[in-house]
């Protein structure tokens with residue numbers, strides 16, 4: 610579903626040139642639930658930015674559903690990916706209600722883009738996280754954890770080929786981190802969405818049957834449990 614083949618990334622500011630990813634190979638299968646770990650500076654964010662299209666490798670192939678991404682325009686990737694970042698404020702409109710955010714996030718309520726033609730509100734209801742009972746609440750009145758849960762719902766409801774999460778629990782306390790991870794796993798299990806998340810929180814990751822990809826010095830150093838979790842329901 611996603612293949613990275615011999616990816617090489619060089620940061621070059623005209624004075625210094627630094628190779629950050631080299632001979633970087635990874636296969637992501639449909640339904641995978643992947644955590645990417647590694648020390649500071651290992652290359653996790655660079656790898657993430659290759660997946661989002663923010664960084665173009667100097668060589669190697671990025672293949673998404675059989676299509677080589679190299680020559681695609683960024684809006685092609687935008688339609689295929691869901692992305693949630695560390696900051697809970699980024700993925701939501703704070704001055705709008707939960708319901709309004711869901712309508713905007715479902716691309717003006719176009720049911721055909723959604724799972725089982727659900728509306729955004731129905732998708733939220735199917736996940737039973739409590740926010741479905743507060744549809745008229747302004748998002749600015751939600752906690753960081755609730756905003757992050759709503760961001761996850763919005764990023765996943767339009768059937769992304771892959772949901773990319775960049776330390777999406779890092780700004781939350783342990784209790785809210787757990788709630789957000791529970792929802793992340795539920796979305797993977799219930800809707801079969803392929804999920805890849807960067808995380809430093811090994812204690813939390815241990816609670817979930819996640820495939821763990823460890824990056825070290827710009828290469829895959831470990832790929833643990835890579836054959837679990839293949840039986841997700843694909844809707």
Ligand SMILES: Nc1ncnc2c1ncn2[C@@H]1O[C@H](COP(=O)(O)OP(=O)(O)OP(=O)(O)O)[C@@H](O)[C@H]1O
Nearest residue numbers: 620621627629647648649650651652653654655656
């Ligand atoms: N724009 C840039 N220009 C030059 N070097 C960079 C740039 N961005 C990152 N680097 C360097 O590339 C290496 C990998 O950085 P990257 O941010 O991918 O690591 P990381 O694993 O995400 O680290 P962290 O866990 O600290 O976020 C580091 O040595 C970093 O200093």
